[in-house]
Structures are given as C-alpha cells and as structure tokens.
Amino acid sequence: MQQIEDFISNFTHELKTPMTAIMGYTKILKQDKYSNEDKEKALNYIYSETKRLEILNHKLLDLIGLSEDKIVISPIKTDLLFKEIESIAINRFFAIHIELDIAKQTILGDKELLITCIMNLIENAYKASDNDETIKIIGKIIKNKYKISIIDYGIGIKKEEIKRITEDFYMVDRSRSKKKNSYGLGLGLCTKILNFHNTKMHFKSKVNKGTEVSFCLEVVKNEEK
Numbered sequence: 001m002q003q004i005e006d007f008i009s010n011f012t013h014e015l016k017t018p019m020t021a022i023m024g025y026t027k028i029l030k031q032d033k034y035s036n037e038d039k040e041k042a043l044n045y046i047y048s049e050t051k052r053l054e055i056l057n058h059k060l061l062d063l064i065g066l067s068e069d070k071i072v073i074s075p076i077k078t079d080l081l082f083k084e085i086e087s088i089a090i091n092r093f094f095a096i097h098i099e100l101d102i103a104k105q106t107i108l109g110d111k112e113l114l115i116t117c118i119m120n121l122i123e124n125a126y127k128a129s130d131n132d133e134t135i136k137i138i139g140k141i142i143k144n145k146y147k148i149s150i151i152d153y154g155i156g157i158k159k160e161e162i163k164r165i166t167e168d169f170y171m172v173d174r175s176r177s178k179k180k181n182s183y184g185l186g187l188g189l190c191t192k193i194l195n196f197h198n199t200k201m202h203f204k205s206k207v208n209k210g211t212e213v214s215f216c217l218e219v220v221k222n223e224e225k
Contacts, residue, residue: 017123018049021092045091052088052112071113071196075106075220078139078146085115085137089122095131098122102139106220107146109197114217117193121150121213124187128154128211145216153210162203 025042028034034042082102089096118137125135129152136151157165165187187201194200194215205211 015053017119018053018092022046022049041091048088049091052115071110073108073110073197076109076111076114077104077106078102079104081107081111081114082137082139085118085122088115088119089126092119093123093126096122096126097132097134099134099136101136103141103146105139105141105146108218108220110193113193113196117190118148118150120187120190125150125152125154125211125213128152128156130154141219142216144219146219147214147216149212149214151210151212156207156209156211157203157205158207159205162205165203 022045025046028042029039079102082100086098086100089098122135122137129135133153136149138147138149138151140147190201197217199215199217201213201215203211203213
C-alpha cells in the first residue's frame with residue numbers, strides 16, 4: 001500500500017508541473033501587451049500540455065496497481081521522440097539551452113511514460129544549472145541497446161548523496177542549489193518507470209562540474225535504415 005501511495009505522490013508532482021506552466025500561459029492570453037505571435041504560442045502550448053495531462057491521467061489510473069501488464073510497449077522513433085521532448089522543454093522552461101546528439105533508431109517503450117521520465121531528468125538538470133549553461137542529451141547505440149544520457153554542467157551531486165537521490169522525496173542539500181529543489185523531485189517516479197522498462201538509471205557526477213544521468217532501452221531488431 002505504501003508503494004502505491006508513494007507512486008501516486010510522485011505522479012502528482014509530474015501533473016502539477018505542466019499545470020503551473022499552463023496557468024502562466026493563460027495569464028499571457030489575458031493581457032494585451034503580448035503580440036499575436038506570443039498568444040498563438042501560448043495557445044499551442046496549452047493545447048499540447050492539456051492533451052499530455054489527459055493521457056497521463058489515464059496512465060495513472062492504469063498504473064494504480066503498479067502492474068507491468070498496463071504498460072504499452074511499442075516502437076518509438078528516437079528523432080521524433082526527442083523533437084517532441086525538446087519542444088516541451090523549451091516551452092516549459094523558457095531560458096533552457098538544449099543540445100541534442102541523437103542517433104536515429106527505433107526503440108521499444110511506453111512513449112508517454114518515457115517522456116515523463118526524461119522531462120523529470122531535464123527539469124532536474126535545468127534547476128541545477130545556471131541560465132546560460134547547456135543541457136546535453138545524447139542518444140546512441142551501445143552493445144545492442146539504446147543509451148540515453150542527460151548531461152548538465154551545474155552544481156553536481158556529492159558522492160554520498162548519489163546513493164539516496166532516487167528515494168521518494170529525497171532532495172540534495174538545497175543550500176547548494178542554483179534554483180530551489182535542485183535534485184530529487186521526480187527521480188523516484190523515474191525509477192519506477194524505468195523498472196517497467198527493465199532498466200535503471202546510472203549517475204556520474206562531480207560537485208560544481210555537473211551530472212550525467214543515463215539509462216538503456218531495447219531497440220527494434222533488424223530495423224531497416
């Protein structure tokens with residue numbers, strides 16, 4: 001029962017983040033000082049994030065029992081996946097700088113849950129970085145798996161904290177963060193999502209140098225290029 005409650009708490013955080021952004025864009029639409037182009041951008045973001053919230057809401061209901069048979073594993077084109085993720089991140093965090101280095105491949109996974117996981121990792125990287133720092137996302141084939149890495153050049157994580165950061169609600173020392181709640185929020189959810197995909201996160205980090213979080217996914221075998 002506690003595992004289910006922890007999962008729901010983490011998932012609630014994922015739902016809250018786009019809702020906050022939607023509220024911000026709604027305020028833009030209510031003011032006259034913004035251009036029609038800005039308002040069109042706001043409308044598009046509100047629509048896309050509302051659709052994602054609808055899908056995630058259904059996914060939460062499906063996953064309430066933490067059952068693997070509720071996961072929808074299907075082929076996903078990596079170039080299209082990360083193009084969508086980049087668009088969501090830019091609209092959600094405004095000043096974020098993302099550098100993509102994505103090998104085109106078809107991977108296997110639950111698309112919406114993978115977007116949820118990767119967006120949580122991008123959010124943590126963004127909060128740990130200065131506004132002018134780049135967040136790098138790499139996707140490449142290693143030993144017949146597709147390895148995804150999210151790399152920032154921010155505050156980093158102490159060695160003794162890496163062992164605990166995937167615990168539900170654990171956060172790295174806030175006094176060191178560039179922005180509040182730097183690391184920890186959402187990582188418990190990421191762990192559960194990746195467990196469903198039979199994989200797990202690996203962390204490499206140095207204080208004041210940055211952090212790399214990576215995980216591997218299955219690929220479609222014998223895919224025609």
